[in-house]
Amino acid sequence: MTHAADPLDLHPRRLRDAFGCFGTGVTIVTAFDPDGRAVGLTANSFTSVSLDPPLLLFCLDRRSRRAPVFQSAERFAVNVLHAGQEALSTRFARGTSEGMDGVDLVEEDGAPVLRDAMAVFSCRPHAAYDGGDHCILIGRVSRLRFEPGQDPLIYFQGRYRSVHVPE
Numbered sequence: 001m002t003h004a005a006d007p008l009d010l011h012p013r014r015l016r017d018a019f020g021c022f023g024t025g026v027t028i029v030t031a032f033d034p035d036g037r038a039v040g041l042t043a044n045s046f047t048s049v050s051l052d053p054p055l056l057l058f059c060l061d062r063r064s065r066r067a068p069v070f071q072s073a074e075r076f077a078v079n080v081l082h083a084g085q086e087a088l089s090t091r092f093a094r095g096t097s098e099g100m101d102g103v104d105l106v107e108e109d110g111a112p113v114l115r116d117a118m119a120v121f122s123c124r125p126h127a128a129y130d131g132g133d134h135c136i137l138i139g140r141v142s143r144l145r146f147e148p149g150q151d152p153l154i155y156f157q158g159r160y161r162s163v164h165v166p167e
């Protein structure tokens, strides 16, 4: 016999599974640390916010060892991944000692960015808000580029997927 789940059960594990029903794209947020080393963090909390002024946000886990870099960076970039970049997403979801070795980066508007990303939004910090165990970082877009016609990397119910978009 199966038991219906208690709708009042907001245990973080269950909450995360429910949030996972919302399929998202995947980004890597990048910045230089105070020593000038490039740092990247996989984030699917990216959201467009405003066209005028041009604003976006992502939610930063305060417990991340890399959080201080993004909380203090004067520039950061949001790199939207295409379907061929799952390995990069996995890599930047864990803080590894390999850092950026072998990653094809260029500097754009004061932040390191992925040369091959589907879209890149270069940002200056605009505002930061309390978001519980996350911090909501709003960036003001200062520059952007994008390459349409590629298939996006999707994250849904804890797994990577891709959607083929016919031309």
Ligand SMILES: Cc1cc2nc3c(=O)[nH]c(=O)nc-3n(C[C@H](O)[C@H](O)[C@H](O)COP(=O)(O)O)c2cc1C
Residues within 6 Å of the ligand: 026, 041, 042, 043, 044, 045, 046, 058, 059, 060, 061, 062, 063, 064, 065, 066, 067, 089, 092, 093, 094, 095, 155
């Ligand atoms: C698909 C995916 C999406 C993620 N999205 C976010 C996010 O939006 N914000 C965030 O802070 N961490 C996110 N993470 C987790 C971070 O990439 C990272 O693993 C975590 O913050 C631990 O970082 P640390 O190794 O610096 O401690 C995501 C991980 C994955 C696999």
